[in-house]
Amino acid sequence: MARWQPRASERLMVAALDLFEERGYEDTTVIDIAERAGLTKSTFFRHFPDKREVLFGGDSMTGLVTEAIAAAPAGATPLEAVANALHAVGTESFTSARRDFVTRRWAVISANPELREREALKGLGLTAAMAGALERRGVAELTACVAAELGALAWKIAYQRWSDPTNADGFSQLACQALDEVQAASASC
Amino acid sequence: MARWQPRASERLMVAALDLFEERGYEDTTVIDIAERAGLTKSTFFRHFPDKREVLFGGDSMTGLVTEAIAAAPAGATPLEAVANALHAVGTESFTSARRDFVTRRWAVISANPELREREALKGLGLTAAMAGALERRGVAELTACVAAELGALAWKIAYQRWSDPTNADGFSQLACQALDEVQAASASC
Numbered sequence: 001m002a003r004w005q006p007r008a009s010e011r012l013m014v015a016a017l018d019l020f021e022e023r024g025y026e027d028t029t030v031i032d033i034a035e036r037a038g039l040t041k042s043t044f045f046r047h048f049p050d051k052r053e054v055l056f057g058g059d060s061m062t063g064l065v066t067e068a069i070a071a072a073p074a075g076a077t078p079l080e081a082v083a084n085a086l087h088a089v090g091t092e093s094f095t096s097a098r099r100d101f102v103t104r105r106w107a108v109i110s111a112n113p114e115l116r117e118r119e120a121l122k123g124l125g126l127t128a129a130m131a132g133a134l135e136r137r138g139v140a141e142l143t144a145c146v147a148a149e150l151g152a153l154a155w156k157i158a159y160q161r162w163s164d165p166t167n168a169d170g171f172s173q174l175a176c177q178a179l180d181e182v183q184a185a186s187a188s189c
Numbered sequence: 190m191a192r193w194q195p196r197a198s199e200r201l202m203v204a205a206l207d208l209f210e211e212r213g214y215e216d217t218t219v220i221d222i223a224e225r226a227g228l229t230k231s232t233f234f235r236h237f238p239d240k241r242e243v244l245f246g247g248d249s250m251t252g253l254v255t256e257a258i259a260a261a262p263a264g265a266t267p268l269e270a271v272a273n274a275l276h277a278v279g280t281e282s283f284t285s286a287r288r289d290f291v292t293r294r295w296a297v298i299s300a301n302p303e304l305r306e307r308e309a310l311k312g313l314g315l316t317a318a319m320a321g322a323l324e325r326r327g328v329a330e331l332t333a334c335v336a337a338e339l340g341a342l343a344w345k346i347a348y349q350r351w352s353d354p355t356n357a358d359g360f361s362q363l364a365c366q367a368l369d370e371v372q373a374a375s376a377s378c
Binding site for chain 1: 267302305306309310312313329331332334335336338339341342346370371372374375376377378
């Protein structure tokens with residue numbers, strides 16, 4: 001019988017990141033990752049379907065953003081609801097304590113075509129989830145899609161600024177600012 | 190010495206699509222594809238780096254859209270330049286003669302996670318290429334990014350409508366219409 005492993009998924013993710021940095025993604029096996037985390041291969045596969053997935057940590061981000069969009073005030077515009085989601089990412093996931101981990105993870109992903117592909121598909125899924133959450137607030141389908149795309153772009157811009165260690169601002173603040181800039185830019189297209 | 194193979198890349202793509210439909214992506218090898226096309230495995234690898242790539246036909250789409258953006262009239266707005274690119278896609282690639290092939294290709298991609306990942310990354314690359322082409326026209330970086338994202342969304346919407354066989358309109362017309370809708374929606378975000 002499998003023993004319950006506290007925070008196994010996070011331990012596997014940290015071990016994988018260390019190993020991908022040390023010896024490269026291609027030269028790291030699932031068994032290496034499980035061993036480094038002090039866990040078994042079968043524990044790995046209870047948490048992740050394949051090696052590619054280990055840096056993506058399930059779909060916790062999707063739940064975070066869709067709940068934050070749902071929780072935005074009733075009178076919020078679509079982009080205000082999206083801002084609420086980006087704020088939640090800043091307070092729950094892209095915190096200052098996790099900046100080092102998040103930027104290391106991104107560096108590993110950027111360097112590997114397989115991981116970049118997985119990341120690209122995850123990004124599409126996250127944007128679609130934001131659009132769906134907006135629609136459930138009564139936003140028209142196309143407006144919801146556009147707001148989600150603008151939010152995804154603001155997210156990317158804020159992420160780039162936040163991952164720069166010379167930048168002292170928090171992700172929430174940077175994302176809010178980027179969303180304003182994106183909205184202004186959309187008016188001059 | 191390798192003999193020159195007329196339209197080898199297109200023959201390989203057609204053979205791959207047939208085989209992926211017949212026996213599935215996973216159960217088709219590069220050798221199967223080359224044999225079906227009447228070509229060799231080494232000819233395959235001169236055209237495509239791996240099996241995943243065969244349905245993506247090099248980067249001809251990138252050249253098509255960036256050239257069309259560059260060729261838009263000097264006074265065109267960013268979205269008018271993007272409209273020029275979508276129009277070029279309709280006249281050069283998503284033609285009525287190719288609709289059956291394009292929609293079959295999309296069905297195969299949608300059904301396979303590996304291909305969906307590659308498609309997602311290609312989509313990001315194409316959007317970035319459109320943004321780059323807009324910047325070379327003197328459009329500010331952020332405006333170029335927003336216009337490219339709106340263009341990518343219009344492309345996706347137009348593609349969905351065009352691939353519906355009950356729809357008689359050409360891709361260019363549908364894309365132009367979708368871009369207008371997307372622009373209007375962005376004003377109500």
